[in-house]
Amino acid sequence: MATTVYIPRDSSAVSIGADDVAEALRREAQQLGVELHVVRNGSRGLYWLEPMIEVQTQAGRIAYGPVRAEDAASFFEPEFLLSGEHRLRLGPTEEIPYLKNQERLTFARVGITDPVSLDDYLAHGGYCGLEHALSMGGAQVVEEVTASGLRGRGGAGFPAGIKWKTTLGIEAKQKYVVCNADEGDSGTFSDRMIMEGDPLVLIEGMTIAAIAVGATRGYIYLRSEYPDARMTLNLALDAARRGAYLGGNIRGSGKAFDIEVCVGAGAYICGEETAMLESLEGKRGMVRFKPPLPAIAGLFGQPTIINNVITLATVPIILDRGGAFYKDFGMGRSRGTIPIQLAGNVKRPGLIEKAFGVTLRDIIYEYGGGTASGRPVRAVQVGGPLGAYFSESMLDVAMDYEALVAKGGILGHGGIVVFDDTVDLAQQARYAMEFCALESCGKCTPCRIGSTRGVEVIDRIIATRGAEKSESVELLRDLCDTMTGGSLCALGGLIPLPVMSALRFFPGDFGLDGGTKT
Amino acid sequence: MVILRRVQDTLGWVPPDCIPTIAKILNLSRAEVHGVVSFYHDFRHQPPGKNIIKVCRAESCQAMGALALAEHIKRRLNCDFGQTSADGAHTLDAVYCFGNCACSPAVAVNGELFGRMTPKRFDEVFGKATGD
Numbered sequence: 001m002a003t004t005v006y007i008p009r010d011s012s013a014v015s016i017g018a019d020d021v022a023e024a025l026r027r028e029a030q031q032l033g034v035e036l037h038v039v040r041n042g043s044r045g046l047y048w049l050e051p052m053i054e055v056q057t058q059a060g061r062i063a064y065g066p067v068r069a070e071d072a073a074s075f076f077e078p079e080f081l082l083s084g085e086h087r088l089r090l091g092p093t094e095e096i097p098y099l100k101n102q103e104r105l106t107f108a109r110v111g112i113t114d115p116v117s118l119d120d121y122l123a124h125g126g127y128c129g130l131e132h133a134l135s136m137g138g139a140q141v142v143e144e145v146t147a148s149g150l151r152g153r154g155g156a157g158f159p160a161g162i163k164w165k166t167t168l169g170i171e172a173k174q175k176y177v178v179c180n181a182d183e184g185d186s187g188t189f190s191d192r193m194i195m196e197g198d199p200l201v202l203i204e205g206m207t208i209a210a211i212a213v214g215a216t217r218g219y220i221y222l223r224s225e226y227p228d229a230r231m232t233l234n235l236a237l238d239a240a241r242r243g244a245y246l247g248g249n250i251r252g253s254g255k256a257f258d259i260e261v262c263v264g265a266g267a268y269i270c271g272e273e274t275a276m277l278e279s280l281e282g283k284r285g286m287v288r289f290k291p292p293l294p295a296i297a298g299l300f301g302q303p304t305i306i307n308n309v310i311t312l313a314t315v316p317i318i319l320d321r322g323g324a325f326y327k328d329f330g331m332g333r334s335r336g337t338i339p340i341q342l343a344g345n346v347k348r349p350g351l352i353e354k355a356f357g358v359t360l361r362d363i364i365y366e367y368g369g370g371t372a373s374g375r376p377v378r379a380v381q382v383g384g385p386l387g388a389y390f391s392e393s394m395l396d397v398a399m400d401y402e403a404l405v406a407k408g409g410i411l412g413h414g415g416i417v418v419f420d421d422t423v424d425l426a427q428q429a430r431y432a433m434e435f436c437a438l439e440s441c442g443k444c445t446p447c448r449i450g451s452t453r454g455v456e457v458i459d460r461i462i463a464t465r466g467a468e469k470s471e472s473v474e475l476l477r478d479l480c481d482t483m484t485g486g487s488l489c490a491l492g493g494l495i496p497l498p499v500m501s502a503l504r505f506f507p508g509d510f511g512l513d514g515g516t517k518t
Numbered sequence: 519m520v521i522l523r524r525v526q527d528t529l530g531w532v533p534p535d536c537i538p539t540i541a542k543i544l545n546l547s548r549a550e551v552h553g554v555v556s557f558y559h560d561f562r563h564q565p566p567g568k569n570i571i572k573v574c575r576a577e578s579c580q581a582m583g584a585l586a587l588a589e590h591i592k593r594r595l596n597c598d599f600g601q602t603s604a605d606g607a608h609t610l611d612a613v614y615c616f617g618n619c620a621c622s623p624a625v626a627v628n629g630e631l632f633g634r635m636t637p638k639r640f641d642e643v644f645g646k647a648t649g650d
Binding site for chain 2: 186189263284351385420
């Protein structure tokens with residue numbers, strides 16, 4: 001009987017040699033006449049162990065990692081032969097504490113199934129949510145999503161059910177569902193993991209949204225930096241069409257819906273929903289004024305549901321298990337789970353899906369194991385390039401929309417980047433302004449011009465002393481105030497967060513009193 | 519944008535001569551088409567070098583030594599970000615996140631992504647991919 005081996009096709013795993021490992025194992029098996037069935041699954045998100053392979057045994061899946069192509073032969077030695085003791089053996093995958101101590105709802109199948117196999121998806125509970133949705137009315141589906149407390153996971157945290165209800169209530173010839181897959185925040189990769197590791201759950205989520213509000217066309221706006229995700233999405237779309245889960249008559253319900261993948265062209269601002277709509281219409285990605293809300297007049301002026309990948313990929317489990325089930329996870333007004341992406345200078349980077357409420361400290365030390373360099377943690381940026389920098393002493397804050405805002409930060413898309421004590425926060429603040437200058441769409445003056453002036457003012461703070469320095473600090477505060485209040489969207493409006501938090505919590509790095517420069 | 523992408527995929531860049539043609543087909547002004555080409559970082563206004571090297575400069579990669587790595591690569595390619603080396607062999611682009619943050623720092627050589635990059639590994643990968 002053939003032995004099944006799982007080797008991730010996830011682009012991160014491939015970037016450190018997963019394809020080479022798959023090729024070497026296949027070659028070795030062929031030479032030895034061993035029957036090997038290789039499944040290219042998604043990543044489990046234990047990235048420090050990647051490339052991690054799993055061997056199917058009677059006792060379940062056993063993980064090994066990190067595996068290099070040179071290790072292939074060792075898996076076929078007579079005393080081992082794909083089972084038994086091996087120096088890279090990690091034990092049963094599900095028992096690895098990093099994974100075992102998570103609450104995987106959205107990521108329930110990622111790393112387990114073959115991402116582009118409809119059969120595999122169905123065998124692991126796929127499309128149960130859609131079956132339920134088809135038996136309910138649109139209003140009932142929207143009610144279920146509202147009851148679950150699901151909020152936008154892209155960063156804004158707006159309740160998904162309320163958006164859907166708005167679109168549902170409007171009469172229009174054409175409605176759209178647009179998935180925001182322009183995951184531009186540095187330090188985030190959960191959207192990519194879903195699209196590469198379980199694209200059908202996203203397709204199912206979009207289909208449910210479409211059925212709920214009466215939309216017939218869907219678009220996935222994908223960033224161009226994710227070519228592998230584009231390929232897996234298209235393969236999964238074909239599989240769904242073949243199974244009549246997309247098309248003119250979804251599962252015999254008489255309802256029509258289909259999805260197209262549209263690729264961006266390298267503009268961070270197109271992750272902002274109205275800029276994304278402009279880009280989808282083939283224009284420059286300039287932010288639009290709101291109102292009208294996209295839910296009322298969005299793509300081509302028609303009512304449009306726009307949600308992030310994770311939000312939409314969470315809808316199927318809500319429809320499958322019920323809003324109340326999902327709402328049971330989490331704390332306060334942040335219900336359910338959040339896929340946290342841990343990256344930067346950290347020993348065990350990866351994806352951690354937990355109920356809201358877990359603290360930053362637990363994530364960074366219990367899961368992450370501290371810094372990769374072995375030096376002390378000095379700063380942590382939460383929520384992407386627009387998120388605040390926190391100092392080590394502030395890490396007891398919970399991962400929760402409101403708790404982070406109370407501390408002067410944002411949850412954003414759930415990315416955490418850890419820095420050790422070699423970081424210079426004045427340079428990070430300068431980088432934030434530089435990034436804003438590069439990516440500003442140019443619509444609002446505070447963002448377009450303020451960001452360039454911001455770089456100059458920070459340079460002056462670093463270079464000068466005495467009265468000139470304190471004047472420049474005042475100027476920077478004033479500039480940040482203007483940007484916060486005078487920008488339409490989150491780019492200009494939130495870039496002051498990393499800048500001002502760096503200044504506030506790490507004044508020493510700017511050569512100011514109240515801190516020590518490292 | 520689909521048209522522009524196809525032009526770039528075929529020619530490697532978007533030559534200014536093609537803008538009036540695209541504008542005519544789509545019944546747009548030349549300024550509108552030029553506006554789109556110039557807005558997006560992906561579209562090139564000059565032909566690129568034979569090899570395209572992209573280096574992530576965002577926070578997670580910075581935390582793992584991307585700045586030193588970028589300096590090494592600039593020296594190795596003999597050009598700065600956004601430039602092509604004088605002999606037309608290599609183009610160096612800055613990217614703000616490949617979503618490979620858990621395997622930082624990240625570099626792509628001719629479209630192939632590499633994680634956990636070090637100057638030494640870059641030289642190996644680069645040599646293998648370009649024969650340089």
